[in-house]
Amino acid sequence: MRSVAVVGTGLIGTSIALALRGRGIVPHLLDADPEAARLAAGLGAGVVGAPRVPVDLAVLAVPPQHIATVLREQQLRGLAQDFTDVSSVKVRPQREAAELGCDLARFVGGHPMAGRERSGPLAARGDLFHDRPWVLTPAEGTGERAVERARSLAELCGARPVVMETARHDRAVALVSHAPHLVASLLAARLLNGEESHLELAGQGLRDATRIAAGDAGLWTDILSSNAAAVAEVLTEVALELNAAVAALRDLAVAPPAHGPTGRAHLNDVLARGVRGRALIQGRTDLSLSGAAAVP
Known part of the structure; x- marks a missing residue:
């Protein structure tokens, strides 16, 4: 995996971007709040703005209620070849994504089991996920390439990938x-x-x-x-x-x-x-x- 976009530059999104920078990947940073993206970029997390060509993987670091709509929006704009998220809930977002007609073959649910009480990019840490479980919840029709890229993301961030079924998660x-x-x-x-x-x-x-x-x-x-x-x-x-x-x-x-x-x-x-x-x-x-x- 050579290129990544991070949608949502709060604590988790910025921490992922910082971890990837430490592994030689420069993420593209997108956020509904441009100032948050600029702040994350100022911390060295990546570059602000969408890439000119689709990246390998887009990470949706937004709350559960927005996963499906953001996935649909970013798939339509051609942001990435494959997509994952970091939401702590899996069943509802995946159901809503299916209802919206998202391409679930290119999406695998993800959930890094790490966090802090503080929020926002200033609370981000590049080592936040070190040796933590990172749950992956591929659906029945999820493509093998998407799963491998999500697994690679977790490993690049220092986490331990764990595959689980959505409801069990x-x-x-x-x-x-x-x-x-x-x-x-x-x-x-x-x-x-x-x-x-x-x-x-x-x-x-x-x-x-x-x-x-x-x-x-x-x-x-x-x-x-x-x-x-x-x-x-x-x-x-x-x-x-x-x-x-x-x-x-x-x-x-x-x-x-x-x-x-x-x-x-x-x-x-x-x-x-x-x-x-x-x-x-x-x-x-x-x-x-x-x-x-x-x-x-």
Whole structure:
């Protein structure tokens, strides 16, 4: 792969462009906001503007709700021979692209599992994807050339390509990214009701638990809306367990000592299962997106 265009010069698009520059490829940078593209170019991410001839691969670094329309637009203008994206949702954009009549033989879904709480080109890093999973979700009719170019993109950025089916991808990110983000946001929102003297006691544990809640609210509304069913399924299970934990705590608050062991046993079970669940991802590349707040 010798030539690339990046459509969308936010955190992820600019980070991809910087990584490619480090491998000798000078990307063409396009953005609905010309100033964002110029800022990315000023960081050394590439050159502003469309190429004179189609590039090998165009990377669509835009939010999920815009993937299909941008893909259609850029295919019609002949921007690239093949296309991929970096959206954290796969089923809905691919369905919408098919409905718009996009050429899906030249498109393979992609999702680099990396990000930061900060957004925009100034937050970009050329090493953002180093040793991170980069999910590829080719459809049944996706051409082999498109898949190989998307795989090459991931490897050039230092990532580890992982092929998954679209629906399986969306269920996975609902569990490891989307639902955790919403839970972190709900927890962080409770701090709005805290007294100043209470907030002064906040330590690293609370900061760790709410770190990803710092992400862009508009972007995350789009992400959660685009993967609503899968996220709702995860949160339904969380809500059931949370309600049971609340009931155990209320019983402990009012029950006589003879009834206490039942509530204590339930809480201990919840905490012990949390320890075991956390251990499952210890030592692995962080599939929680490590600051996914800025991932499209």
